Amino acid sequence: MLKIKKNNPLVIFSTLIVFLIVLHSIGLLAPLEDFLLSATKPLTVRLYDWGTNFRSSYQQRYDRQVLQTKVQQLEKLVNTLTVANSRCLEINASNQKLRSILKLKSTHHFQTITATIIAKQLRLGNRGDLIIDRGRQSGLRPGLAIINSQGIIIGKIMEVKNTSAIACLSTNINCKLAAAVQNQTLTQGVTSGNLGLTIQMNFIPQSEKLKLGEMIITSGLENEIPRGLLIGKISQIHQSSNAVWQTATIQPLINFDNLTIVSIVIPQ
Amino acid sequence: MFKKIGQIILFFLFILLVVISQFSILAVLPQFFRDLNLLLIILVFLLFFYDFRSAASAAIIGGFYLDILFFNFFGFYLITLFLTVVFVSWILRKWLTNRSLYSFSLLIFLATIFYNLLLASLSYFSFASSKIFFLQNSYFWSTLIYQIIWSEIFALLMFNLVNFFSRRWQPFFLEKK
Numbered sequence: 023m024l025k026i027k028k029n030n031p032l033v034i035f036s037t038l039i040v041f042l043i044v045l046h047s048i049g050l051l052a053p054l055e056d057f058l059l060s061a062t063k064p065l066t067v068r069l070y071d072w073g074t075n076f077r078s079s080y081q082q083r084y085d086r087q088v089l090q091t092k093v094q095q096l097e098k099l100v101n102t103l104t105v106a107n108s109r110c111l112e113i114n115a116s117n118q119k120l121r122s123i124l125k126l127k128s129t130h131h132f133q134t135i136t137a138t139i140i141a142k143q144l145r146l147g148n149r150g151d152l153i154i155d156r157g158r159q160s161g162l163r164p165g166l167a168i169i170n171s172q173g174i175i176i177g178k179i180m181e182v183k184n185t186s187a188i189a190c191l192s193t194n195i196n197c198k199l200a201a202a203v204q205n206q207t208l209t210q211g212v213t214s215g216n217l218g219l220t221i222q223m224n225f226i227p228q229s230e231k232l233k234l235g236e237m238i239i240t241s242g243l244e245n246e247i248p249r250g251l252l253i254g255k256i257s258q259i260h261q262s263s264n265a266v267w268q269t270a271t272i273q274p275l276i277n278f279d280n281l282t283i284v285s286i287v288i289p290q
Numbered sequence: 291m292f293k294k295i296g297q298i299i300l301f302f303l304f305i306l307l308v309v310i311s312q313f314s315i316l317a318v319l320p321q322f323f324r325d326l327n328l329l330l331i332i333l334v335f336l337l338f339f340y341d342f343r344s345a346a347s348a349a350i351i352g353g354f355y356l357d358i359l360f361f362n363f364f365g366f367y368l369i370t371l372f373l374t375v376v377f378v379s380w381i382l383r384k385w386l387t388n389r390s391l392y393s394f395s396l397l398i399f400l401a402t403i404f405y406n407l408l409l410a411s412l413s414y415f416s417f418a419s420s421k422i423f424f425l426q427n428s429y430f431w432s433t434l435i436y437q438i439i440w441s442e443i444f445a446l447l448m449f450n451l452v453n454f455f456s457r458r459w460q461p462f463f464l465e466k467k
Contacts, residue, residue, distance in 0.1 A: 032376065035346045039372060042354060043365045055358040062310060062355075069314035077318055142317040143360050144324070150317065153359065181361045188361040279318065 052184070059185055063155055066140040074282050132248050134169070134285040135160055143188060150218075151194065152177070154284065157185045165246035167287040174275050175199070175240060175251040176284060191278050192253060193218050201253055202241035203232060210241055213253060213272060221254055221272040228268055232259050238272050248289050301344075305351040308332050313359070325436035327402065331444050333375055334401050337382065338394050339452065345375045363416060370412060374405045391449045398445040399438060406434050 045051045135156060142150035156162055166179045168189045177191040178199070190197035194215040201223055203209040209230040216222040223238060236256045242249025258271035308329050316324050329352050337345035353368035360367070378401045386393045410424040424430045 031343050031346060035350065035372065038350060039353075039365070039368050042350075042368065046357075046364045051358075058355065058358060062306065066310050066314045069310060070318065073315035073318040076315075077320065141313040141359060143313070144317055151361075153361075183361075186359070 056184055063140060067138050067155065070138075070140055071282050074280060078280050132290060133288045135162070135288060136283060136285050137187075138283055139281060140186070150191070151180065152189045152191065152281070152284070154187050154189060154286075155185070156286065157187050158182045159184055161288060162187050162286060163246070165244065167240070167247040167251055168284050169251060169287055170276055170281060170284060172276075173251065175247075175253055176276070176278065176281065178247065179286065189284075191215065191218075192221055193274060193278065199247065199253060200241045200243040201238050202249075203230075203256070204237040204239055205231075205233070207231075208241075210243075211270075213238065216271070220257070221274060223256075223270040223272055224267060226268045226270060228261070228263075228266070230268070232256060232268070232270055234259065238270075246289060248287065251287070301347070302351055305329075305332070305348045306355060309352045309355050313356075321432075321436065325433050326440040326444070327405070327437050328444075329371070330374070330401055330405055331398065331441055331448070333371065334378055334394075334397050334445075335448060337375060337378055338389060338397060342375070342379050345379070346372060349375045362413070366412060366416075370405065370408050373408060374401055377401070377404050391446070394449050395442055395445050398441045402438050402441050403434065406430070406437065 042051070046055075137154040137156040137160075139152050140155050141153040143153060144150045152168075154168075162179055162182050164179050164181060168176045168178060170176055175192060177189045177194070177197050179187050179189050180196075181188050192199060192213065192215060195218075197215050199213045201211050201213045203211070203223075203226075207230060209226055209232065211223040211226045213221050213223045221238075226232070234256055238253040238255065240247050240249055240251040240253065252275065254272035254274045256270045257273040259268065260270065261268040312328050316326055316328065318324070333345050333348055333352075336348050349371035350368060353371040356367035356371075357364050378397050381400055382393075382397060386396070410430055414424050
C-alpha cells in the first residue's frame with residue numbers, strides 16, 4: 023500500500039492548489055484578486071510603457087538612405103491625403119446640410135472609453151492578445167471594438183473580468199470582423215488575422231471587382247461594432263476561377279507593437 | 291518571528307515582480323528577446339540552490355497571479371508551474387549526483403521543454419484555438435528553441451554570479467537518502 027508521509031510537501035502544495043481552485047470557483051477569492059490586480063496596476067502600466075518604448079527605439083535603427091526614401095514617400099502621401107481630406111470636408115459639410123434639411127439623425131452614435139494596456143497574453147501563432155485595465159465595472163462587454171487615437175480599429179474585446187479585459191488584435195486568427203470595401207459596390211466580407219502579421223478578407227464574391235489600395239472598413243453588421251471604423255487597405259488580391267470566393271490580403275495601417283493607450287467603442 | 295514574516299513578504303513581492311516583468315516588459319519585446327522565461331529560471335534556481343518548498347511556493351505565487359491576470363481557466367498556470375517544479379525535483383533527486391553548472395544547465399533545459407509541452411498541450415486541448423496541432427506549429431518550436439537558448443545563457447550567468455558572491459552555493463555532491 024502506498025504510504026504518504028504526514029508532512030509531505032507534495033501533498034501539502036497539491037492540496038493548496040486544489041483549495042485555491044475551489045475557492046476561486048465559488049467566488050471567495052474575488053476581493054483578493056481584485057485587490058492584487060489594482061495594487062499592481064500602476065507598476066504593470068509603467069513597465070509595459072517602458073517595454074514598448076524600448077521596443078520602438080530598437081526598431082528605429084534605419085540606414086540614412088532608407089530613412090530618406092521613407093520621408094519622400096510619406097511627403098507624397100501627406101499631399102495626397104491633404105487633397106482627399108479637403109474634398110471629404112466639403113462632402114461632409116454638404117451631407118450635414120442635406121441631413122438637416124431632411125431632418126435625418128446622425129448615423130454615428132458611440133462613446134469611447136480610454137484604457138491602458140497592462141500586459142500581453144502570448145499565444146501560439148498569434149502576435150499576442152492585449153490585456154487592458156478596464157472591465158465589467160467600466161461597462162465593457164465581449165464584442166466591443168477597440169480603436170487607437172486615430173480611430174483605426176485594433177481588434178475587439180473577447181472576455182471581460184471585473185477590472186480587466188482581453189482583446190484580440192485584428193491580425194489574430196480568432197479576431198473576425200464583418201467588413202466592407204470602400205468601393206462603389208460596398209463589397210462585404212469577413213476579416214480574420216493571418217499569422218499575426220496581416221489580415222485576410224474572406225467570402226468575397228467572385229463577381230466583385232477589387233483594386234489594390236482600396237480601404238477596408240467595418241460594415242456595421244455586427245451588433246456591437248459601428249460602421250466605418252478603418253481596418254486597413256488591400257495589398258493583395260487572390261482570385262481563382264476554381265474557388266467559390268475570392269480573398270484579399272489587408273495591410274494594417276498601424277504598428278500594433280507601439281500601442282499603450284486604446285479606446286473602446288461603446289455603441290449607443 | 292518578524293524577521294521571518296519580513297522574509298516571506300519580500301519573497302512574495304520578489305516573485306510578483308518577476309511575473310510582472312515577464313508579461314509587461316519581456317512580452318512586448320521582439321520575438322527572440324521575449325522568449326526569455328524568467329519565472330521558470332527562478333523556479334529552477336530556487337529548487338536547485340534552496341529546496342522544493344521554496345520553488346513550489348514561488349510556483350504557487352506566480353501561478354496564482356498569472357491565473358487572475360490572464361484569461362485562461364483558473365489553475366492553468368498554477369498546475370503547469372507546479373508540475374514543472376515537481377518534475378524537475380524528481381530529476382534532481384533521481385538522476386543527478388551533484389550540484390554543478392552542468393546539472394543546473396540540464397535541469398533548466400529539461401524544465402523548459404517540459405513546461406512548454408505542458409503549457410501547449412493544456413492550451414490546445416482546452417481552447418483548441420489553433421487549427422494546427424501545436425507540435426506541427428513552427429512557432430511553437432522556434433519559441434522553444436529561443437527559450438532554451440535564453441535559459442541556458444541565464445543559467446550560466448546566474449550560476450557564476452552566485453558562486454562569486456557566496457560560498458554557500460559552491461558545487462557539492464548530493465547525498466542519497
